[in-house]
Amino acid sequence: MNHRQYIAAMSALGYSRAGAEDLIWLSKDATDVVLRTNNFVPRGDGLYEIWITDERDNFFRVSKDDREFLGTLSEAYELIYEEKREWLEAHPDAQRHSE
Structure with a gap:
């Protein structure tokens, strides 16, 4: 999943473009993290x-299956999308970030 596909997928969940964008930040490196929900921090070799x-x-690395997540940018977008999709399925009355 690339950025455009992420925005489209989040839109299908009810998020506005701005709401989906506010969930992520593509950092230049580990010193470029911001107070967004998810910072995608490059670790080298395209991971x-x-x-x-x-x-x-405070900043913490995300874990998946009891291991710290380390994957491609596509996998990072997919992980965020899947987490939001699963959460919204479990909470059907939840309000999406549509602003």
Whole structure:
């Protein structure tokens, strides 16, 4: 999944373009993280980690299947999409970020 496909997929879930964009940040490197929900941090060889922030503005690497996520940019977009899709299925009355 590339960026355009991510936006289209999130749109199908009810997110606006701005709402979908606000969920991610494509960092230049580990020093370029911001207070977005998901920072895609390049680790070399075309691989990325996903770093998230908590309520105290600390950054943590995302884990999947009890292992820290390390994958392609496409896999990072897909992971975020799948997490949101699954959460929305479990919470059908939840309001999407459509602003």
